[in-house]
Every structure is written in C-alpha cells, then in structure tokens.
Amino acid sequence: MSPFIPTEITPPEALSNVPLPEVFNPLWHSLLSHSTGGIVGLVAVRDTEQADKPIVDFRYQFLNEVARRDTRNQQPDSTASIIGALLSDFFPSIRQTTLWTTYLDVISTGQPRRVEQRYQIGKRDIQVVQSVAPTGTDGLLLTYADSSDLQLLTRRLAHQTILLNGVLNSSPNAILVFDAQRDVQQEIIDFQLTLTNRQGLQLTGLSDAQLLGYPLSLLYPLTSDQFDRLRQLVKTGGSLVVEKYVPRCTCWLSISITTLNDGFVATVQDVSADRQMRRQLEQTVQELHQSNQSLEQFAYIASHDLQEPLRKIVSFSDVLRTQFAGDISEAASDIVQRMQQSASRMRDLVSDLLNYARLSGTRMAFQPVDLNQLLEHVVDDLEFMIHDQQAKVVVGELPTVQGDAVLLHQLFQNLVTNALKFHSGMPGTPTPVIQINGSLPDSTSLPQPIQKSENPPQSYALLTVADNGIGFDEKYTDQIFTIFQRLHGRSQYTGTGMGLAICKKVVDIHGGYITATSQEGNGATFHIYLPVT
Numbered sequence: 001m002s003p004f005i006p007t008e009i010t011p012p013e014a015l016s017n018v019p020l021p022e023v024f025n026p027l028w029h030s031l032l033s034h035s036t037g038g039i040v041g042l043v044a045v046r047d048t049e050q051a052d053k054p055i056v057d058f059r060y061q062f063l064n065e066v067a068r069r070d071t072r073n074q075q076p077d078s079t080a081s082i083i084g085a086l087l088s089d090f091f092p093s094i095r096q097t098t099l100w101t102t103y104l105d106v107i108s109t110g111q112p113r114r115v116e117q118r119y120q121i122g123k124r125d126i127q128v129v130q131s132v133a134p135t136g137t138d139g140l141l142l143t144y145a146d147s148s149d150l151q152l153l154t155r156r157l158a159h160q161t162i163l164l165n166g167v168l169n170s171s172p173n174a175i176l177v178f179d180a181q182r183d184v185q186q187e188i189i190d191f192q193l194t195l196t197n198r199q200g201l202q203l204t205g206l207s208d209a210q211l212l213g214y215p216l217s218l219l220y221p222l223t224s225d226q227f228d229r230l231r232q233l234v235k236t237g238g239s240l241v242v243e244k245y246v247p248r249c250t251c252w253l254s255i256s257i258t259t260l261n262d263g264f265v266a267t268v269q270d271v272s273a274d275r276q277m278r279r280q281l282e283q284t285v286q287e288l289h290q291s292n293q294s295l296e297q298f299a300y301i302a303s304h305d306l307q308e309p310l311r312k313i314v315s316f317s318d319v320l321r322t323q324f325a326g327d328i329s330e331a332a333s334d335i336v337q338r339m340q341q342s343a344s345r346m347r348d349l350v351s352d353l354l355n356y357a358r359l360s361g362t363r364m365a366f367q368p369v370d371l372n373q374l375l376e377h378v379v380d381d382l383e384f385m386i387h388d389q390q391a392k393v394v395v396g397e398l399p400t401v402q403g404d405a406v407l408l409h410q411l412f413q414n415l416v417t418n419a420l421k422f423h424s425g426m427p428g429t430p431t432p433v434i435q436i437n438g439s440l441p442d443s444t445s446l447p448q449p450i451q452k453s454e455n456p457p458q459s460y461a462l463l464t465v466a467d468n469g470i471g472f473d474e475k476y477t478d479q480i481f482t483i484f485q486r487l488h489g490r491s492q493y494t495g496t497g498m499g500l501a502i503c504k505k506v507v508d509i510h511g512g513y514i515t516a517t518s519q520e521g522n523g524a525t526f527h528i529y530l531p532v533t
Contacts, residue, residue, distance in 0.1 A: 037145035038067035044138035058087040168197035179263040191216040313343040371398035391432035398438035399461040401530040411506040414499045419467035435466045459532045466525040471518040
C-alpha cells in the first residue's frame with residue numbers, strides 16, 4: 001500500500017493550475033515519483049446550468065507514473081496527455097459504481113473515506129485499497145495500492161490457519177505451546193501458554209479464553225529442579241520425555257517437550273491404560289515364568305523319582321523269569337514278560353521326559369560347531385542300528401553353525417533314528433536311505449517365522465534330513481513336534497512320542513526353526529534352519 005498523503009502538503013494552487021511555490025516542487029516531485037502506489041488529483045466538474053450545480057464528472061489535475069499505467073492500461077501515453085482530461089473519458093461507467101458515490105460523499109461531507117474494490121485493468125483482475133481525501137473546495141486526492149498479493153497472502157494464511165487447527169485438533173494428544181516470560185535482566189521467570197488444541201483444553205479443564213496466556217506456574221506447578229531443567233532446555237535446545245502422575249485427573253501422562261523459538265512445545269499423552277496393561281503383562285509373564293519353573297521342576301523330580309521303582313520292577317521281573325522259571329506257569333511267565341515290556345517303555349518315557357525337562361532349563365554360550373564331524377559321530381553311535389536295518393546314510397557337505405555340540409548331536413541322532421524306525425521293513429521294500437545335506441539360503445527364502453522374529457541372526461544354514469520311509473500326512477506337520485504325540489500304534493513302531501519334541505526344543509534353544517514335508521508312503525524330509533552367525 002502506498003503511504004497516505006496528508007492533504008496539508010497538497011497546495012491548493014496545484015488544483016488551480018497555478019505554479020507551485022518553489023519550496024514545494026522538490027518534495028512534491030519526490031512523492032509522485034517514488035510512491036509504489038497510485039496518486040491522483042481530481043477536481044469536480046459541475047453542471048452550472050442547473051440550480052444546485054451537481055457534480056457531473058471529475059477532471060485530472062495531476063497523477064504519478066503508477067496511476068498513468070493503470071489509467072491507460074499499460075499504453076505509452078504520457079502523464080501530460082491525461083492531465084486536464086475527464087475521468088469518464090477513461091472510465092465511462094464510473095457513475096454506476098460505488099466509487100462515484102464515495103467521491104460525491106467526500107466532497108459533500110469533507111470527511112476522508114477508505115474503500116476496497118476489485119478492478120479489471122487490462123487482463124489483470126486486481127483488488128485495490130483506495131484512500132479518498134478532500135482537498136480545497138471541490139478537489140480530491142486519491143491514493144491507492146494493489147492489494148491483490150496481500151489478499152492472496154491473507155487467504156493463504158487463513159487456509160493455513162484452518163489447516164493447522166484441523167491437524168492440531170485431529171491429534172489424539174494434547175498439544176500446548178509455551179513462550180518464555182523474562183524479567184528486565186532477560187532471565188526466564190515463567191512460561192505462558194500461547195497455543196493449544198481441543199485436547200489441551202480438555203486436559204486442563206479451562207476455557208479457551210482462560211487458557212491463552214495462562215502461566216505454567218499456575219497450570220502445572222513445578223519444583224525448582226524441574227523448572228531449572230526446563231529453563232536450561234530452552235536455553236540450549238533439545239527435547240526430553242517425562243512421565244508424570246497427575247492427581248487431579250488420576251492419570252499418568254507422558255509429556256514430550258521440544259524447544260521452539262523462545263519456548264517449547266509439549267505433547268501430552270494419557271498413558272494410564274498403557275501402564276496398566278504393561279503391569280498386567282509383566283505380572284502375567286512373571287506368573288508364566290513361575291508356572292514353567294514349577295512344571296519343569298515337577299517333571300524333573302517326577303522323572304528322577306520314577307527311575308528307581310522302574311529299575312526294581314525290571315530287576316525283580318528278571319529274577320522271576322531266570323531263577324524261578326520252573327516254579328511259575330507259562331501264563332504267569334507271559335504276564336511277567338509283559339510287565340517287563342511295560343516297565344521298559346515307562347523307563348524310556350521317563351528318560352525322555354527327564355531329557356526334555358533338562359533342555360527347558362538349558363542356558364549356554366554357543367560356539368562354532370562343524371556339522372561334518374558331528375554327523376560322523378552320530379553315524380558311529382548308530383552303527384549297529386544302521387547295520388541291522390541294512391540302511392544307507394549319505395551325508396553331503398555341511399556348514400559350520402553356532403550352537404552346542406551336545407544338543408546338536410542329540411538333534412541329528414533323533415532325526416536319523418526316527419528315519420530308521422519309520423521304515424516299512426516289509427520284504428521287497430527299498431533299502432532305507434537317509435540323505436543329509438546342507439546349504440546357505442538367501443535371506444528372502446527363509447521361512448516367515450524367522451523373517452518376522454526380532455533381531456534375527458544375519459545368516460542361517462538349512463539342513464535337510466530326507467528318508468524313503470513310510471512318510472505321513474502333512475496335515476499332522478505341527479502335531480508331530482508336540483510331546484507324547486504318536487501317529488502310529490505302539491504295536492507297529494516303538495517309541496515314546498518325545499523324539500521330535502526334543503528336536504524342536506533343541507532347535508528353539510538355538511534360535512532356529514524346524515518343519516517337515518512328506519507324503520504317505522513316499523518318505524519324509526525334515527528342514528532345519530540354524531544360525532550361522
């Protein structure tokens with residue numbers, strides 16, 4: 001907007017076409033030349049033939065370059081060619097506008113007016129703010145400026161304000177902006193609230209009118225240490241997060257504070273439900289841990305204490321069958337034999353249960369384990385069983401993994417034993433063949449449980465143990481790794497139903513994953529993923 005030109009510096013002589021006094025010429029010329037807005041001097045043209053001598057037009061007395069451009073629509077007419085011309089020559093419809101009424105009103109009352117109006121100047125659609133001041137008896141001094149950019153900026157600012165309020169009020173958290181209050185020595189003595197959202201109003205319980213400018217010391221009284229910490233934060237910059245219990249709302253609040261200019265922004269979240277859920281979760285985890293410890297202790301004690309009675313049952317049965325064989329009937333001998341078989345199965349079951357319980361409490365530091373050497377030991381340990389089955393065990397090149405050699409030995413011994421056990425053994429069936437291979441798969445091909453785990457190792461080894469045995473229906477894949485689960489009758493295949501459960505436990509301890517693929521009658525393949533690094 002151009003500066004307002006007081007009527008006192010507009011000499012009446014200018015409106016009478018009398019030369020300006022020399023003292024006014026430099027000042028007047030400077031004002032006209034350097035103003036960024038338009039400046040126009042008009043004098044009324046009256047109809048003297050009518051009794052009341054009404055104003056019928058206005059004549060240009062002077063104008064600056066800005067006004068000349070606007071008047072001639074950027075055409076190269078000089079300012080001199082416009083002076084003396086009628087206003088209606090350039091604006092034929094001026095008498096039908098509110099501006100005409102304003103001009104007449106200023107002449108009539110002698111009071112200046114300020115108006116805003118939209119104009120079409122050439123191809124430009126502009127918003128003009130115009131000041132109209134009386135000069136002399138029938139003169140007008142017009143000063144105006146194009147406020148289109150200002151209007152656009154104002155609209156954008158209003159839009160941004162609406163957008164900001166929408167964002168603030170859509171947040172589920174309370175957002176409060178504080179500015180520092182300083183004393184004459186420029187020391188921070190308090191903070192006052194300058195902006196908040198709807199949730200901030202609800203949190204404080206105050207109205208909008210009460211809240212703005214409200215001191216922090218009254219809103220949330222702080223200890224001297226807390227205030228010093230906050231004051232130092234504003235001085236140095238940065239952020240902090242604190243949790244605070246507020247008795248007034250009986251709630252826990254998480255307050256995130258970030259410095260902003262000479263103050264800070266506080267984002268406040270009610271975390272009462274989260275804290276309660278966290279306490280419940282911690283309590284549940286603790287109870288589960290205690291329950292697992294009790295269960296493991298029970299399994300260990302029960303297994304251990306059952307060993308001795310079972311040994312005695314087997315021993316006394318042997319005595320009956322050997323030393324008193326002639327004193328008992330054939331039927332009684334058969335009963336003793338069945339009792340021995342049941343006791344042996346119970347002893348194996350107790351032994352496996354004891355091993356499983358021991359695994360649950362295993363905590364150890366893993367070391368590199370060469371699986372090639374480990375499988376050599378496994379095959380040596382199972383030499384008689386392999387020979388008895390006339391089986392063939394083919395071991396490929398295997399990687400080195402991180403783990404415990406004893407547990408991994410148990411893992412592969414159980415898998416090979418399982419493959420030897422579940423073979424039809426019928427005449428004409430193929431010789432049992434067990435193939436053990438290893439590879440280092442790409443991370444994208446790892447199973448989902450590993451990819452979704454938190455902080456997984458950088459790489460895994462994939463070990464496969466494949467056989468040509470009886471196989472199983474894949475709908476039982478998850479079931480076979482559960483303790484005491486059997487897919488076949490005891491009369492067909494011996495075992496306790498603990499072997500694969502122990503395998504899974506060992507793999508879990510190593511942070512790995514085990515699964516199986518199979519078809520009934522076409523063998524089974526176990527896939528074991530173990531961390532390499």
